Amino acid sequence: MTTPQLKLYNTLTRQKQDFRPIDPANVRMYVCGPTVYDFAHIGNARPVIVFDLLFRLLRHVYGAGHVTYVRNITDVDDKINARALRDFPDLPLNEAIRRVTEKTETQFLSDARALGALEPTIQPRATDNIDQMQTLIAELIARNHAYNASGEVLFDVKSMPDYGQLSGRNLEDNLAGARIAVEAHKKNPADFVLWKQSSDSEPGWDSPWGRGRPGWHIECSAMSERYLGQTFDIHGGGLDLIFPHHENEIAQSRCAHGTHAMANVWMHNGFLQVEGQKMSKSLGNFVTINDLLETGAMGGRAWSGDVLRLAMLMTHYREPIDFSVRRLEEAEAKLRDWQRAARGAELSGGDAPDPSVAGELADDLNFHRASVALDFIARKAGRDEGNAKHCLAATLRFLGFGLDSLITSDDGWQEPPHIASAIAARLAALNTKDFARADSIRNDLASQGITLMDYKDESGQRQTKWEMKR
């Protein structure tokens, strides 16, 4: 059984379409990564997880060596400057910025790992691609798509006849309700900055247009071209990036190269709320990934990365999510069921996921249907039918979940001695029908998170297994 045709919803056409890579031997995907000025919050986790799932599926369909996934790290940004000045006022600016970005980047990578995300193939930094950005800007000026005004280089949106295709906006729409004061030096209010001047107290690079720094959108155009080419397969990010960020990336890349497309498929994940409210610092429901992993910020306890991953994937990636304690609890229970059913399976490197699960995912990442298929396998695995246990384990691993959230008596090598002796004492009590004592031992262990399970072996003799949460 082969994986069915992959279908993806394309924001550009507002339709689900069959996915046909430009080059099946090198499928290329770019996803907008973090701006490294602060801890990533739970909303930031969604694209990390969603596009990791897509990356895994693409590797499955086209081969692990035939997919290139680029996720950038934005380490030049005015928010970073502000944070650097606030946190390290006594250091030279460049040093202060370096401290902020390094620390934040390390934290982000550690969060992403905890969420079960594979490392992207390439994670380029904006500051390592300033030359590429300048080359692109020079090309835009040469082709009359950009102009220099008051020391800024601006993109001229009027020079692109079909500007606005991705977001479905035209320039008049934007004008009508624009709340921004039109800056006098712009030919058109929708024109956006490619390069801006830096004062002495701002980070800057020398350029043909003076010492300055890049605008917000140009880095993605430069880095995607460098690593994926002028036209590539998939570009992803959050819904909020459609306009203006992705719209402007498209404008820059297509106009600089004279191409008809920057990426063929544009994918956007939906937003989330926390306990029914929009997440904001003022409401006090702003949670970082790290808070969830290590503190009691939600529900008064910490949650594993696997639980966060499942809680996020339970809802289709384009739908809004209400992130809640109840959702986390449900994800945890589901994960525990799967892991319990998969217990004891031994995997080798090449074990493939179940075709029905991969098939559901192929339909625009329909994880929820995939999880229904997984429930079916888990049920069979629970009865230990055929190779269901093994299949379940391989599929869980494919989906990015760990297999070891439980410790059980099957892991004899680490069985704490007090459990063994308590079980022996309970069995002895049962032999004398001293149920009160047996139950008190059961309750005692339960208070330590240890669940006892009685069963009969082949000779009809009572045996006891146990398990506890890791």
Added chain:
RNA sequence: GGCCACGUGGCGGAGUGGUGACGCAGCGGAUUGCAAAUCCGCGUACUCCGGUUCAAUUCCGGACGUGGCCUCCA
């Protein structure tokens, strides 16, 4: 003001122009000294109002609600 999503049973959540996906929780039962695990059974849901249709939760229009974008936010 303009543009764009979304609104399914206690909760999560898919899907469809015509017999109530599925999971969790709950209830009943089998099994169990009691449990756990497992198994069997149990649910008159599609925001509202119009329209199209033999038939709408599904298509069209409108209302209401929630959220997003239009400002450097996933």
